[in-house]
Amino acid sequence: MDWDEFADWGGKIARRGAAYHKTLRDRPVRAAVKPGEIIAQLPASPPETGCAMAEILEDFERIVMPGLTHWQHPRFFAYFPANAAPPSMLAEMMVTTLAPQCMLWQTSPAATEMETRMLDWLRQAIGLPEGFAGVIQDSASSATLAAVLVMRERALTWQGNVRGLAGGPVPRIYCSTEVHTSIDRAIWVAGIGQENLVKVPTVPGDPMRRMDTEALRARIAEDRANGLLPAGLIGVTGATGMGACDDIAALAEIAAAEGLYLHVDAAWAGAAMICPEFRTLWAGVEQADSVVFNPHKWLGAQFDCSAHFIRDPDALRQTLAIRPEYLKTHAHRDVTDYSEWSVPLGRRFRALKLWFLIRAYGLDGLREMIRNHVAWSRALCNRLREQPGIEITSEPVLSLFTFRPKGASNEAVQALVEAINSDGRIYLTQTNLEGRITIRFQAGAFGMEAADAEMAFHTILDLLSKTGGTQS
Structure with missing residues (x-):
């Protein structure tokens, strides 16, 4: 060609x-x-x-x-969105055409310096204070892995990469039972092991399913008494199942008192923090050591693009940086090489799509989209609540809520989900809340309109009546 x-x-x-x-x-x-x-x-x-x-x-x-x-699809209501706004697509076309490899400042100075500026734009947009530096990771899973590696190295006085974990104390990491499975994978890959990921229960009856901080304190004290090595704490804002949000301020207080590294996973919900009224969901986040959210979920940046903010970049670089002679930039020593901030050496020019996206819509345009999604989701929740055959199993967290047919068995609920998805008009997924299969709805598609929420309402009722979803 x-x-x-x-x-x-x-x-x-x-x-x-x-x-x-x-x-x-x-x-x-x-x-x-x-x-x-x-x-x-x-x-x-x-x-x-x-x-x-x-x-x-x-x-x-x-x-x-x-x-x-x-x-x-504007009626993709499953999982969380992986949006691709038109300006972001055009930026990706440009990146694909130019095909730069952006591992070092010298291999693509524009990519490095734009990444620095775009992450600071996002920092300001979501209300994080000055002092946080940012890097684009491919996904929140990679950002969380990087955070877990820092927890490990910090707890082992920066000797884990040198000596390995054999024969020494193994770091312990704490999180709630609501976290994403990417946390488990990070623990595996970091060599810490599943047995050293302590999943603390949530507060009984708490609609936000926050981690039980008293139980957390007790587990840390017990581990110290048994000669174990508490190292890090992972909080969540907007967990995948039903949107669980930990009390980040309380976790930060415990982390400070216990000398733990605090990472906040806000992969989906973090995008909504461009709207100041939603920031109560992660109050105290400014005290975290690292925070991640995915612009490729709700902001419209084409996959993949994960914003990872760090209070102490030196700790991240000390964990991940390796500098063979062929990667050194001798002529300009005072530059940032973002390959030292992430696990992969090779890096795509991901910042360009953020530049196109934010300039094309402005923060006001992106805020309007998110506010609409939240309003349409809450309105749909209230309409379903009024139906005699439906119960709301968790209240809306931003644009996510869960519901199920009243009196239905788990098998009947799953059958309803399959019937809805096979119908083709909308797409939903299920989750498990305390042993009960329940149906998730989340609004987040970039092209969604109010009429799409209306279609969701009628589709759910239509398929519920056809499947007999209330039968056990």
Whole structure:
């Protein structure tokens, strides 16, 4: 392919992309294929000769498109969103075309310096005080892993990377039972081990399912008495299941008293903190050692883009930096190399999409979107509450709430979820609250409108009546 052909096909693909987004409401949200259906259409061996781009795109429409769940669909109410606003897509096209590798300042100075500025824009937008520095990680999972590694090294007086964990004290990390499983994975990868991740129960009857701080204090004291090594504490704001929010101020007080490193996982909910009225959910966050949220979830930055804020970047660099001669920048020593702030050496130019996105919409435009999602979700919750066959199992946290048919067995609730998703009009997921399967609804799709919440209401009632969802 020469560059004239590239330009021609690039224009055609961009037009296809625009047409796709304009017709998303006409498509079922979730893919309606069976396991193995896609791979059966792909040859078992690679081709020896090339073919025309037109043929490749025809096969793309025939094979790939039917097997996609449409994450940009305005009625995608499952999981959390992975949004891609149009300006962010254009930025990613630019990055893909330029294809820089941004591991060091000298390998792409613009990428490094834009990342510094964009993370400071986000810091200001969500209300974190000066003194926090930021870095873009690929996901909140990677940011949490980096935080756990710092906890480990700090507790082991920076000797864990040198000596390993064998034969020495093993750090203990504390969190609530509501945290995302990325915390467990971080513990595994860091070599700390599942047995040293202490999951503290939540306060009984607390609608926000906050970590029980008295139980936390007791566990830390017990561990110290048994010769164990408390190292870190992970709080959550807007957990995946039902939006649980820990009392961050109380956790910060305990962390300070016990000498623990405090990391706050706000992967989804952190985006909402651009709206000052929602910041009560993480009051005390300014006392944390590190904080993560994903602009690729609710702000519209195309996946992947995770904002990781750190009070002491030196601790992160001391944990992760390694400087062979070929990575040193001799001519300009006083520069930031963000590869020293993350596990991977290679880095994409992720900051460009933040620049495009924030400039295109402004913080006011992004705030309006989030406020609309919260309002539409709460209104839907109240409408469902009024239905005699439905119970609200957790109240809205921002734009997330849960519900289930009254009197239904877990099997009946799961059957209702499958029926709703197979119907295609909307997409929901389930969670487990204290042994009961319950249905999650969260509003967050960038293109969502009030009419989409209306469609959700009628779809839920329609499928509930068809499946007999209240039967046990």
